[in-house]
Amino acid sequence: MQYINITMGASKSDFFKAKQNNTAILLKALGHPARIAIIEYLLKVNTCICGDIVKELPLAQPTISQHLKELKNAGLIKGTIEGTAICYCIDITAVEKLCTYFNNLHKKISAKQDECC
């Protein structure tokens, strides 16, 4: 290997395309049951505050707060300050991106499904 300054343990994001990294970030954020549960709860109630999720899921408040932060950083949810609480909801833009991504993937694969091994 001739790469310089590569550390073990961390992923080699620098060597992949920006779009691939962005897609991976979105999917990684959803790659945890608690965060899927949060998204599905948000889908059901439309908007909610952190405390509602704490009541709903078997996780402590700091843990929920951390998961919300990750979902927010990935762009999957957005939060609006509402008095002493923060109102969270799903960001449709991210969902649209993922929809498009998988629809495109499916379209391309089904077109040549018979060529699979």
Place this chain on the structure above:
Amino acid sequence: MQYINITMGASKSDFFKAKQNNTAILLKALGHPARIAIIEYLLKVNTCICGDIVKELPLAQPTISQHLKELKNAGLIKGTIEGTAICYCIDITAVEKLCTYFNNLHKKISAKQDECC
């Protein structure tokens, strides 16, 4: 908290719904740029062997092999022994699942988008 035998570090999968865990497993498998790159390469060439991906991506053979294993365990790809090599291709079933999941998500959200905070 009154849960018994909870270890630190690991996610509390036991306390979420099976379907939520399954969805998370699929998305977690795609939540890494190398695995997205593998899927996209497979989409382009339709089928390939491990060695082809090793040539394509900036990762060593054991690392590619490990990523292929994770994609295979999640059900995203399938491998068929073909002489001395293994022929990999995308499993359309998993892609269909994800397609359906996000289309459904998008449909439900866009129906009440105005209610977002």
Place this chain on the structure above:
DNA sequence: ACAATATATCGTAATATTGCAATATATTAA
């Protein structure tokens, strides 16, 4: 049988993630 080819597994080092108690911050209500 032996060499070549292709992939998987093992062992290891390092970073990343998960989860929570304790604490900090920030707004509202009295």
Place this chain on the structure above:
DNA sequence: TTAATATATTGCAATATTACGATATATTGT
């Protein structure tokens, strides 16, 4: 101002993931 409410941050312990060199395994070709 003080108490109450809601969320974020810090610090820490433990597991999980990432990556790769070395090695094992398994099939093909000679």
